[in-house]
């Protein structure tokens with residue numbers, strides 16, 4: 001265990017000694033705050049009748065304003081921990097730092113476990129940061145319309161801890177993807193194409209195509225929403241059946257483990273030349 | 274410092290697909306000596322070193338530190354320090370942080386990172402990001418990485434590549450000093466001249482196969498000794514030497530006398546009363562026999 005703690009300390013040092021993590025975190029918090037604040041204004045305006053004629057476009061019943069708005073932290077923010085994990089893993093290949101890494105610690109499996117755990121921790125921190133963005137901006141907008149931001153309600157507290165878990169798991173998935181696809185450019189393209197295009201399309205399709213329907217809930221984005229329990233995509237996506245929250249967590253964990261183990265055998269154990 | 278240990282290469286082979294990069298290499302590198310690992314481009318030097326360091330898996334054979342494979346060393350970084358030719362740095366990380374990352378992984382105190390930077394003359398650049406480093410500075414940082422654990426074995430791949438003359442001279446002295454302390458020093462190069470002044474032993478490979486191994490002097494087999502001589506009256510000088518039975522050829526910079534000692538040539542000139550402006554012994558034996566071993570144009 002002593003050596004795992006050394007490996008963890010090294011992986012943390014790798015992350016904090018380059019600018020990537022806080023640059024990504026800044027972009028994330030800005031993006032989440034703008035979207036959450038903007039849509040909170042719209043929904044709160046409709047709910048309080050301040051935006052005339054908007055009733056038809058308000059939140060459907062069963063989607064409370066607060067948790068829906070705060071969940072933008074994960075529903076749009078989740079791509080950032082994935083990117084962080086994928087970039088951290090692919091950087092080792094791109095800059096050939098696997099050489100000093102494996103010289104300092106030739107137990108490659110241990111290094112990968114340490115990297116995955118470290119990024120999981122950073123993913124959780126990203127969860128906190130993203131929630132600060134969505135709750136500060138969204139809560140402010142809600143409060144400005146005279147509504148209760150309900151920061152400490154049971155629903156919101158549940159959303160908070162599950163959001164943190166979900167962001168942690170997404171970062172671990174990012175590491176898995178990065179070792180599975182060591183080319184940094186390819187990994188970025190896959191993350192963006194899958195999260196922004198392929199998955200939303202598949203989820204929508206699963207809502208309409210019968211034979212796809214049973215599998216839709218196992219898509220990582222669906223599993224993620226199931227774990228968080230609230231997301232705009234479940235409103236828009238024609239809402240197919242969802243997993244239980246803990247099942248969603250297990251599905252995400254499964255993706256992370258599968259990708260990481262797959263990457264270990266395909267790229268991580270290969271000759272470093 | 275940990276004690277130097279011998280490096281044993283035993284029937285080591287590596288294939289990359291169709292390319293047989295290293296073929297059945299067997300030799301030993303002893304502590305207390307600087308061993309030059311020589312061969313032309315593509316001979317398999319880097320591949321051999323990477324197999325020793327557990328970065329490349331051999332197709333057959335073993336490479337060990339006195340019988341222990343790299344991955345089984347109880348404390349690899351304090352046993353072996355390695356600097357490999359590829360620049361392996363994150364450009365956005367400072368030199369100090371680069372070293373600190375790996376010191377942490379190997380559970381070496383961070384103070385060692387500062388000391389290592391100082392030893393290679395990078396102390397004042399430690400907080401600069403490596404992306405802005407020159408080739409020579411990167412080489413030095415690579416060496417600093419090797420020194421992190423104050424190891425008894427140094428494995429260096431082309432360490433003087435890209436260094437300025439002062440850096441080369443410093444590195445030579447440094448390697449000598451390390452060997453004198455009883456460490457094992459294995460240093461690769463594709464140029465004999467680069468290391469001839471500082472190595473005790475040579476291991477020459479070509480096309481992945483062992484071509485020669487032994488003390489540096491054992492390379493000097495051809496014993497071709499030549500003298501370069503010149504004077505204001507080149508014609509008389511040439512006549513005197515030819516009469517004395519020497520084979521003389523004219524170069525732009527003077528006369529090249531084959532199979533001669535400088536003292537004999539000087540004597541001939543003195544006896545003939547010819548004035549000299551230059552007289553020097555050329556020892557082309559080492560380089561020639563190295564080239565003869567590795568073949569013209571290398572193995573590429």
Ligand SMILES: Nc1ncnc2c1ncn2[C@@H]1O[C@H](COP(=O)(O)OP(=O)(O)OP(=O)(O)O)[C@@H](O)[C@H]1O
Nearest residue numbers: 273289292294313314315316317318319320321463
């Ligand atoms: N990853 C790889 N895949 C395929 N072939 C490789 C790989 N690495 C090395 N080789 C081949 O193995 C042979 C030996 O290469 P190596 O890098 O060990 O030579 P070297 O002696 O270090 O050369 P140089 O002096 O140019 O550094 C070469 O033919 C090279 O093309």
Ligand SMILES: [Mg+2]
Nearest residue numbers: 318319320358
């Ligand atoms: Mg090489």
